[in-house]
Amino acid sequence: MRVEVWRGWLAWGITALVLAYLVLPLFVIVPMSLTSGTNLTLPVPGWSWRWFEVVLTDPRWVQALGNSLVVGLGSTVLAVSLATPAAVGLVWGRFPGRGLLLGLIATPLVLPIVILAVASFGFYATVGLMGSRSGLILAHAGLAAPVVLTTVMASLQSFDRGLMRAAASLGASPMTAFRRVLLPLIAPGVTAGAIIAFIVSFDEVVIASYLTTAEQRTLPRMIFSGVRESISPAIAAAAVLLVLFSAALLAIVTALQRRNG
Amino acid sequence: MPSVAPASPLTAARGQLPYLAMVAPLVVFVVLTVILPVALFLFRAVDNRELQANLAATSAALSGWTAEQGLPPEPAFAALVRDLAAAQAAGHAGTLAARLNQAVPGSRTFILKTARLAAEGALTGPDVRSAVLAAAKGWQNPALWSVIAQERGRFTAFYLLTSLDLQRHPDGSIGAVPAEQALFLSILWRTIAISLSVTAICALLALPVAHVIVAAPRWAAAGLLALVLLPLWTSLLVRTVAWIILLQGEGPINSTLQGLGLITEPLRLVYTRGSLVVTMVQVLLPLMILPIVSVLRRIPPTYMRAARSLGAPWWTAWRRVQLPMLLPGLLTGSGIVFVFALGYYITPTLIGGPGDQMLSSFIVFYTDKTLNWGLAAALSVQLLAVLALAAGAVAAVRALASRRVA
Known part of the structure; x- marks a missing residue:
């Protein structure tokens, strides 16, 4: 039995090391963002909020944050309003070719992001949407739509369709039943999908690099070019804000999914 | 909503129209913003x-x-x-x-x-x-x-030949370009080699972790899974930035080693093949652990115990009993990690050296710097072909494996 015990400890040891490797590197950005110095060295010379101040007051960073929020909200609204009815149609419909349509909609999930970015760049340049936020909103909505579709389809699985017939027999029009019966019941799934769609857009950098000019730079785009030019603690501060924001949104998603299931 | 009681095929088909109408806007949108732009771009690979x-x-x-x-x-x-x-x-x-x-x-x-x-x-x-x-x-x-x-x-x-280091001679025959001009096949092999090694390392690390998670008590398993999911939910860009900070010349790893007196000069850790693989494995590992965990959960632990009680050494029991049953999870994970790794751009660009750039970086180079769209499209066709082959290979191995187990 001695060997068994050793094997158990070894497996736990390896697991602890692997998990440390997965999780710990993330935390290095926290002390880096709070440094009082100008270099990314550890131990830090002293603590200060100056780099958060830079990110939250420098007009270029503020503009980037604003752009990220506008693009994120725009693409979320677009993705949710297109994907929610589509999920209902795909789950309840019995027409042939549903698998094909699902595969078509899921294309952006498997397509290398660079190909999608380059293709969008060429396309929007010909249709005259280059360097506009609307172009980026359209591209991000395409990327987020399959994610919203999956979450809403999952929440529809547990919806009892008898409720819709009950509403109809009580005289509700299909639109009313959709609005007053179906939507409130699948709302947690739709909200979770919306938040994930927002995060998809909020974190995306490659398409944003191709479709934006200097004035429309998003937050990840600023971090990306910052890392390539000169890496400063301001980038760590922006990264911390990005992580905190996404983490807060994800906590909401987890809470919603727990309530739903 | 229409009721679900078709009287004749015609009314049944008509009953499906509202559902089709609900799906149509999204399909049209995806075709216009994704499928059409990508198709037009890929067409440039053969456009004359x-x-x-x-x-x-x-x-x-x-x-x-x-x-x-x-x-x-x-x-x-x-x-x-x-x-x-x-x-x-x-x-x-x-x-x-x-x-x-x-x-x-x-x-x-x-x-x-x-x-x-x-x-x-x-x-x-x-x-x-x-x-x-x-x-x-x-x-x-x-x-x-x-x-x-x-x-x-x-x-x-022309572009497809160039992307394979081939050229058409004046007499119409096709042959390899001179060795000093050859470039693209080595990039293709490099992309595949990096993705394969990342996949293999992920598989090796994921197996013990998945076993521990499945064997652990409920509360511990939930905590361990949360730790696996945490990096997955952090932006890829932020994770890459964190590794650059860690590995740079005056970063914590170098300063610790110097502080311990183990090295005198900072090691060159960042912008190397090693830093690229370390970062990519960290980024993609959760995608390997999760499918293995979900398969392993469905294998009763009694199978292993039965094999051991019949006298099989642990390693033999694991290899002959456990491994064939968790193969589907391992294959799914490997397929996902490999396909994701093939298309990586941000991580190689930021943390790899000039000799570690993968296909995606060259697609960017030819559209951004030299405006050779035809060649960029040909390289994209190449990337998609490798991706499709990998997906096909995983599906084929899965089919073979399930036949053998059954």
Whole structure:
């Protein structure tokens, strides 16, 4: 039995090391963002909020944050309003070719992001949407739509369709039943999908690099070019804000999914 | 909502119309913003419109001519001057010169000059050939004429051949480019090699972790899974930035090693193949752990115990009993990690050295820096082909494995 015990400890040891490797590197950005110095060295010379101040007051960073929020909200609204009815149609419909349509909609999930970015760049340049936020909103909505579709389809699985017939027999029009019966019941799934769609857009950098000019730079785009030019603690501060924001949104998603299931 | 009680096939089909109408807007949207742009972009890999439309008369005049005959005769030069004058007037001379320059490097300037002169009417007279050759000596190169003679169709294989380090010789045969010009096959192999090693390392690390998670008590398993999911939910960009900070010259790893007196000079850790693989494994590992965990959960632990009690050593029991049953999870995880790794761009760009750049970086290079869209499209076709092959291989192995287990 001695060997068994050793094997158990070894497996736990390896697991602890692997998990440390997965999780710990993330935390290095926290002390880096709070440094009082100008270099990314550890131990830090002293603590200060100056780099958060830079990110939250420098007009270029503020503009980037604003752009990220506008693009994120725009693409979320677009993705949710297109994907929610589509999920209902795909789950309840019995027409042939549903698998094909699902595969078509899921294309952006498997397509290398660079190909999608380059293709969008060429396309929007010909249709005259280059360097506009609307172009980026359209591209991000395409990327987020399959994610919203999956979450809403999952929440529809547990919806009892008898409720819709009950509403109809009580005289509700299909639109009313959709609005007053179906939507409130699948709302947690739709909200979770919306938040994930927002995060998809909020974190995306490659398409944003191709479709934006200097004035429309998003937050990840600023971090990306910052890392390539000169890496400063301001980038760590922006990264911390990005992580905190996404983490807060994800906590909401987890809470919603727990309530739903 | 329509009721679900079809009376006849026709009413049944009509009953489906509202559902189709609900799906249609999203499908149209995805086709317009994803499928159509990607299809138009990939088409550039074989598109020969620039040569076909702008040099029609010249390539017609070259029918029957081959490179062995030396320079083409007078009518071909006359047709060239007419074509170039028309291209210049239509504003196509720039794209035409850029396209020919991709096939015969260094020809852009004199083609633009010839086009300008042709449009001004400076290249006329009884001997157009001498006039053209006097104005631009570059037209003495038979390779340029071979390209015009060969590339007369709507489609071209030029970019796809280039992306495979192949070229078409003036006599029409296809062969490898000289070794010093070969570039793209080595990039392709490098992309596959990096992705394969990342996949293999992920599999090795994921197996013990997955076993521990499944064997752990409920509360501990939930905590461990949360730790696995945490990096997955952090932006890829932020994770890469964190590794750059960790590994840089004055970063914590180097300063700790120096503080311990183990090294005197900072090690060069970042911008290497090692830093790229370490970062990619960290980024992709959760995608390998999760499918293995979900398969392993469905295997009763009694199977292992039965094999052990019958006298099989642990390793034999694991290899003969456990491994075949968790193979589907391992294959799914490997497929996902490999396919994701193949298309990586941000991480290699930021944390790899010049010799660690993968296919995606070159697709960016040819659209961003040199504006060679045809070649970028050909490289994208190559990337998608490898992706499809990998997905097919995983599916085939899964089918084979499930037949053997059954």
